[in-house]
Amino acid sequence: MEENLVIVESPAKAKTISNFLGKGFKVQSSFGHIRDLSKDNFGIDIENNYSPEYIIPDDKKKVVADLRASAKKASTIWLASDEDREGEAIAWHLCEVLKLNPDNTRRIVFHEITKNAIQEAIENPRDINQNLVNAQQARRVLDRLVGFELSPLLWKKVKPALSAGRVQSVAVRLIVERENEIDNFQSTSFFRVVAQFEFQDKNGKNHKFQAELPAKLKDQAAAEEFLESCRGAGYNVLDVTRKPAKKSPSPPFTTSTLQQEASRKLGFSVAQTMSVAQRLYESGKITYMRTDSVNLSKSALAGARDVIEGEYGAAYSKTRNFSTKTKGAQEAHEAIRPSYLQQKSIEGKRQEQRLYELIWKRTIASQMSEAELERTTARIGISTRPDHLVATGEVLRFEGFLKVYMESSDEESNEQPRGLLPPMKEKDTLQLLQMEASERFSQFPIRYTEASLVKKLEELGIGRPSTYAPTISTILNRGYTVKEDRSGSERNYQVLTLAGDQVTSERKSEILGKEKAKLFPTDIGGLVNDFLVNYFGNVLDYNFTANIEKEFDKIADGKMEWTQMIKRFYPGFHDQVVQTTQNSKKPTGERILGKDPESGRQVSVKVGKFGPMVQIGEAGEEEKPRFAGLLKNQSIKTITLEEALSLFKLPLKIGQFENSDVAIGVGKFGPYARHANKFYSLGKTDDPFSITLERAIELINNKREQDKNKIIRKFDENPGLQILNGRWGPYISLDKENFRIPKSKKPEELGYEDCLQIIEKAREAKKKKT
DNA sequence: CAGTGAGCGAGCTTCCGCTTGACTT
Numbered sequence: 001m002e003e004n005l006v007i008v009e010s011p012a013k014a015k016t017i018s019n020f021l022g023k024g025f026k027v028q029s030s031f032g033h034i035r036d037l038s039k040d041n042f043g044i045d046i047e048n049n050y051s052p053e054y055i056i057p058d059d060k061k062k063v064v065a066d067l068r069a070s071a072k073k074a075s076t077i078w079l080a081s082d083e084d085r086e087g088e089a090i091a092w093h094l095c096e097v098l099k100l101n102p103d104n105t106r107r108i109v110f111h112e113i114t115k116n117a118i119q120e121a122i123e124n125p126r127d128i129n130q131n132l133v134n135a136q137q138a139r140r141v142l143d144r145l146v147g148f149e150l151s152p153l154l155w156k157k158v159k160p161a162l163s164a165g166r167v168q169s170v171a172v173r174l175i176v177e178r179e180n181e182i183d184n185f186q187s188t189s190f191f192r193v194v195a196q197f198e199f200q201d202k203n204g205k206n207h208k209f210q211a212e213l214p215a216k217l218k219d220q221a222a223a224e225e226f227l228e229s230c231r232g233a234g235y236n237v238l239d240v241t242r243k244p245a246k247k248s249p250s251p252p253f254t255t256s257t258l259q260q261e262a263s264r265k266l267g268f269s270v271a272q273t274m275s276v277a278q279r280l281y282e283s284g285k286i287t288y289m290r291t292d293s294v295n296l297s298k299s300a301l302a303g304a305r306d307v308i309e310g311e312y313g314a315a316y317s318k319t320r321n322f323s324t325k326t327k328g329a330q331e332a333h334e335a336i337r338p339s340y341l342q343q344k345s346i347e348g349k350r351q352e353q354r355l356y357e358l359i360w361k362r363t364i365a366s367q368m369s370e371a372e373l374e375r376t377t378a379r380i381g382i383s384t385r386p387d388h389l390v391a392t393g394e395v396l397r398f399e400g401f402l403k404v405y406m407e408s409s410d411e412e413s414n415e416q417p418r419g420l421l422p423p424m425k426e427k428d429t430l431q432l433l434q435m436e437a438s439e440r441f442s443q444f445p446i447r448y449t450e451a452s453l454v455k456k457l458e459e460l461g462i463g464r465p466s467t468y469a470p471t472i473s474t475i476l477n478r479g480y481t482v483k484e485d486r487s488g489s490e491r492n493y494q495v496l497t498l499a500g501d502q503v504t505s506e507r508k509s510e511i512l513g514k515e516k517a518k519l520f521p522t523d524i525g526g527l528v529n530d531f532l533v534n535y536f537g538n539v540l541d542y543n544f545t546a547n548i549e550k551e552f553d554k555i556a557d558g559k560m561e562w563t564q565m566i567k568r569f570y571p572g573f574h575d576q577v578v579q580t581t582q583n584s585k586k587p588t589g590e591r592i593l594g595k596d597p598e599s600g601r602q603v604s605v606k607v608g609k610f611g612p613m614v615q616i617g618e619a620g621e622e623e624k625p626r627f628a629g630l631l632k633n634q635s636i637k638t639i640t641l642e643e644a645l646s647l648f649k650l651p652l653k654i655g656q657f658e659n660s661d662v663a664i665g666v667g668k669f670g671p672y673a674r675h676a677n678k679f680y681s682l683g684k685t686d687d688p689f690s691i692t693l694e695r696a697i698e699l700i701n702n703k704r705e706q707d708k709n710k711i712i713r714k715f716d717e718n719p720g721l722q723i724l725n726g727r728w729g730p731y732i733s734l735d736k737e738n739f740r741i742p743k744s745k746k747p748e749e750l751g752y753e754d755c756l757q758i759i760e761k762a763r764e765a766k767k768k769k770t
Numbered sequence: 771c772a773g774t775g776a777g778c779g780a781g782c783t784t785c786c787g788c789t790t791g792a793c794t795t
Contacts, residue, residue, distance in 0.1 A: 009789065032789025039784090059791090086788055140786075147785020154784085161783040168785085278790085290788090466787055474785095608775060619776045627775055667772030679772055710795095726795040738795065 005074035007067065007094060009081050012282050013113065017080075020115040028070055030081065034060050035093045037140065042148050044141055050566045052141060056097065064097060071098045076106065078122065082332035083109035085556070089136035092128050102127075112297035112334055113287075135555040138562040142166070142548065145570055146539060149577045150532070157586050158528055159609055163478055166545060167463045167471055169532055172480045173540055174448065174456055176521045176529040181445045188442045189493070190216040191223035195389055196433040197235065197380070199422045207422030208433070211380050211391035216440075220494055223437035224505075226385075227498040234383040235430040240376065240421075247371040249401040251294035251322035252335035252363045255465035256458045258289070261362070263451035264408040266354050269517075270450040270469045276355045277336070284339055285346055286359055290465040291333035292458075294322040296363070300334070303341040304367035312403060318369040327461030328549050337363040361405035368401035376421045380430065393421030410452050434499035438508075441493070447518040450483065462545045479611070480525035488514035523589060523612045523636050531587045535580045539573070593641040601625075603644055605636040612636050614644040631688070632670060646689060655693035662696050664688045675700055715752045723747050723755070734759060 004025045008014050011029040018027040035054040037043030045051040056064055071077055077100055081087040091107055094100065106125035110117040143166055150164035193213035200206050217223045253261070258277065262268040268276070277289035296304070301319050308317040324331060338360050346356045374397050380389040396402070424430075448456065454468045463471055475481050491512040496505050521529070533540045548569075554560040590606035593614075601617040610629065617625035628647040630639065651665035651674065660676040671682040673696040680699045682688060712730055713723040720735040730747035732739040732755050739762045741747050745754070 011790075030789080031791090033787070036787095037785095060789095063789095082788085090788065136787090143786045145785085149785095151784035155782095163784045165785045282790095464787060466789080470786090610774060613775080615775090625776075627773080629773075665772075668774075669772060672772060674772080681772095724795075729795095731795065733795085740793085 003074050004076050004078060005070050006078040006080050009087065009090060010288070012284070013288070016113050016284070017118060020113075020118050026070060026074070028067060029063075030067065030090060030094060031060070031063050033086070033090055033093065034064055034067075034097060037144050042144055044144060046570070050141060050563050050570070052137060054093070054096075067094070068098050071100065074104075076104050078125070079105065079107045079128070080109065080121070083111070084330035084332040085132055085136045085139065085552070087332055088129055088132040089140075092130070092133040095128065111295075111332070112299070114297065114299055117297075129556075131558045132556045134562040135552040138555055138565050139552055141566055142569065145566070145573070149574065150536065150539075153577055153581060154528060154531075156581065157531065157584065158607070159524065159611070161478075162524075162528060163474070164528070164532060166539065167457070167467065168474050168478075168480075169529070169540055170460070170462055170542065170545075171453060171457060171471055172475050172521070172525050172529050173533065173542075174453060175475075175481050175519050176526050178445060178447060179521050179526075182447070185444050187444065189439050190218055190442075191220065191437045191496075192216055192440050193223070193226060193389075193435065193437045195235075195380075195435040197391075198431040198433055199424055199428065200431075201423055209391055209393070209421055211378070211389035213387060214390055215387070217437065220439070220496070223439075223496050224503065227435060227437055227496055227503045229384055230382060230432075230435060230498055231384075231501055231503065233385070233432075235389075235432055236381055236383075237424050237426055237428045237430065238379040238381045238388060239426055240378045240424060243375050243377075244397075245373040245375050247373065247400075247402070249320075249365045249368055249370075249405070250362070250407045252296060252337055252366045253359060254292050254294060254326075254335060255290050255468060256292070256326075256454050258336055258359070259454050259468065260410075260451040261358060261408065262355060263449055264410065265358060266351075267517075268351075268355070270454060270472050272351075273355065274469045276351050279348075280346075280352055280356055280359075283348075285343075285352075285356060286339060287335070287337050288333045289336055291331075291336060292324065292326055292329040292465055293331040293333055294324055294335045295331065296321075296337060296366075297334055300337055300341065300363075301367065304364055307341050307364060308368055312368075315398075316368050316400060316403065319367055322366070326458055327546060330464075335363075365401040365405035368404060369398075371396065371400035371402040372398040378421055378424055391421055392418055394418040395420050410446065410449070410455075432498075434497060436498075437496040439493040439495070441491075444513070447515060447520065449517055450519065453519060460542055460545065461549060475525075478524075479522055480528065481519050481521055483517055484515070484520055485517065486513060486515040488512055523607055523630075526637075527587050527589045527607050531584075535584060536576060589636050591636055593639070593644055596645065603641060605630070605639055605644060607636065614639075614647055616648070629666060631666060650688065652688075654691065654696060657693070657697050657700065662693060662700075664691060664696070673699055712747055713750065715755070717752050721752070721755060723750060732758060 006017065006021065006025055006027045007030055008017060008027065009030055009032055011031070014027040014029045018025070021027065035056055038053045038055045043053045045053065079091040079094055081090040095105060107128050108121040108125050110121040147163070147165040151162065154162040154164055195211050196208065197211060198206055198208050217226055259270045259273050262273040263270070274289065277286065280286045281289050305317050305319060336359060338356065341363065344360055346353055374395045376393040378391045380391060382388065450472050453472065457463045457468065476483060488511045490509050492507055492509050494505065495508055496503060538544065551560065551565050555562045555565060588606035590604055593603045593605060595601065596603050596616050599616065603614065603616050605612065605614050612630040612635070614628045614630065615625050617623060619625060626648065630636065630647070634643065651663040653661050653663045655662055657675060663674045665672055665674060666688060669681065671686065671688040673680045673682060680703050682691065682699065686695065710725050711722055712725055715721050722733050724731055724733050730741055732741060739759050741750070741758065
């Protein structure tokens with residue numbers, strides 16, 4: 001009965017702290033929350049003042065049992081979960097579940113994992129803040145009520161297994177509305193005038209540079225008139241002004257900004273960033289990766305200063321404290337930074353090295369001095385016109401943090417890097433090389449990437465660092481949105497050129513709307529969003545979360561009873577659900593395309609139980625309607641009658657191979673080629689209507705080759721038993737049941753008996769579990 | 771795994787936030 005038990009949320013943290021505390025302290029992890037609402041009847045007794053019913057999920061039973069055993073043996077229990085709403089609730093659930101005695105239970109918090117911080121925390125314990133716990137319960141109950149009432153409504157009205165929630169539904173709304181903005185965008189064109197000049201300095205050296213007309217010209221006639229009027233003109237410098245400017249580094253990484261920069265600079269998906277960061281955290285290379293704080297510990301600040309002064313000199317060092325501007329930030333952790341700042345790079349997988357270096361650079365740069373620039377502006381007069389052209393140059397006087405790191409941007413920039421202007425002064429004359437007026441277009445709104453959607457959600461205060469990546473997965477998995485590349489289409493534009501005293505005109509073309517890994521709404525995403533916005537505009541409101549957060553704060557401050565808050569929301573919301581269930585029509589997005597020339601029956605498209613489909617004929621007619629699903633890249637919004645009708649041509653025989661028919665069809669898993677009763681998926685770029693027999697045979701042969709490599713070993717004793725190569729490495733397959741191979745064994749050396757042993761063991765382990 | 775859908779209809783799906791393995795073929 002002498003040990004102290006410290007409970008934290010993460011095992012990696014437990015390990016680190018354990019080293020600081022030494023003997024007499026046992027440190028264990030709760031692995032996050034240990035209890036959640038039951039799934040029966042919402043897990044909330046609505047009749048009984050919204051009393052929550054908590055259960056311990058199966059995968060937490062062992063954790064709880066271990067903690068219970070340790071708690072029994074401990075003289076004092078220290079609850080050291082994070083100092084935020086969720087962390088406080090975890091501490092409270094631990095008290096409840098482990099039946100901890102308040103006399104020997106202490107609540108402690110620390111913001112950085114150093115020996116001093118932890119000792120200080122232990123010297124200043126406090127009680128559990130029940131108000132903060134209640135704010136968490138209100139948050140949890142509200143999310144459950146919203147999610148579990150809206151989702152079943154969608155099952156009834158749209159399609160089974162859909163979902164809606166306070167966070168995911170707003171994420172979908174952002175994507176759908178952005179797409180609408182793009183659809184409705186009217187691109188306007190204008191002309192931009194850029195001139196190339198040559199200047200000869202007093203040593204006779206020639207310098208080339210460019211200058212631009214500040215005003216844009218409204219159409220081709222204006223551009224032509226402008227260039228014509230410049231024919232034979234002289235150009236001289238009206239004045240030159242110099243202005244100093246400064247650039248400051250960005251704050252160190254939070255989860256959201258790390259996801260954005262890893263996406264822009266390394267091309268990582270949000271989930272990929274988190275999984276690589278998790279490995280870095282677990283191996284002790286970086287601090288915790290789920291954080292909304294830009295704060296660095298004192299020791300990190302000192303460490304950064306040492307590194308910068310040693311590596312670049314004292315002039316490059318500037319200690320900065322950043323403050324969070326994010327809505328609803330809870331700041332239970334530090335910013336994401338290297339654990340040891342003197343370590344510029346690490347050993348490990350390529351991805352880990354790249355992400356680590358990004359984190360190192362960002363952290364170090366945040367503690368460096370400003371970059372100092374000098375911007376030069378020269379105004380250039382045109383002898384035949386009152387207008388003037390402007391040339392700008394930028395010189396870096398002092399690199400500062402730019403020596404290490406520069407943040408990227410989501411916007412496509414057409415600004416060219418500006419260099420130094422030649423040493424011109426007032427009244428100098430310039431030689432015009434050529435002047436170009438080129439047609440430009442107003443910029444379409446930009447589609448979201450995973451990371452820029454996270455940025456937007458964070459700005460709105462919706463979601464938390466631990467949920468950004470899972471939220472993206474959810475809206476992709478539900479089929480509300482797809483992440484895609486688009487090749488774009490050609491657009492023509494006009495360029496007028498004044499050179500050698502002649503104005504010429506030329507038509508050029510460029511690619512418009514090329515997209516890489518952008519989020520597009522699907523038909524179902526659009527349909528569900530319109531339905532929810534129409535009937536539940538209050539919950540789908542971009543400010544809904546921000547407003548209820550204010551109420552959670554009141555609860556946390558003890559100024560409001562948490563059940564009061566739910567009482568104010570739920571009855572009205574529930575009534576909305578009941579009303580909508582009874583009174584709303586099924587939203588189908590139906591569009592009538594025309595008549596089927598063969599039968600004369602109506603052809604329409606809509607979203608059905610299995611997704612978007614075409615229908616020939618109507619229900620209730622003598623002959624039943626015929627149905628066909630849309631292809632993945634087709635939409636009920638844009639599909640034509642002709643495209644819709646051709647879907648009924650499938651499955652389509654395209655020829656013979658090895659004396660059997662080859663037919664192209666579309667199934668549950670997309671387009672396929674069928675041959676001798678076997679299915680072969682078509683590639684992403686294969687069009688089911690125009691695919692050739694040659695290509696189909698190629699696919700068949702590829703698949704056969706793959707299957708050949710799939711088999712590592714076969715056994716004569718039992719043809720149902722094989723060692724196969726799968727997506728996640730080698731595995732044992734017995735009559736369609738699969739088993740993992742222990743890491744200690746080499747799959748190609750396993751014999752028949754070995755396999756049976758592994759299977760036996762796996763089956764026993766499974767039995768124990770249940 | 772590979773067309774399903776028009777309504778007699780079983781029973782299933784679902785939320786957000788904390789956290790990692792276990793697990794997928």
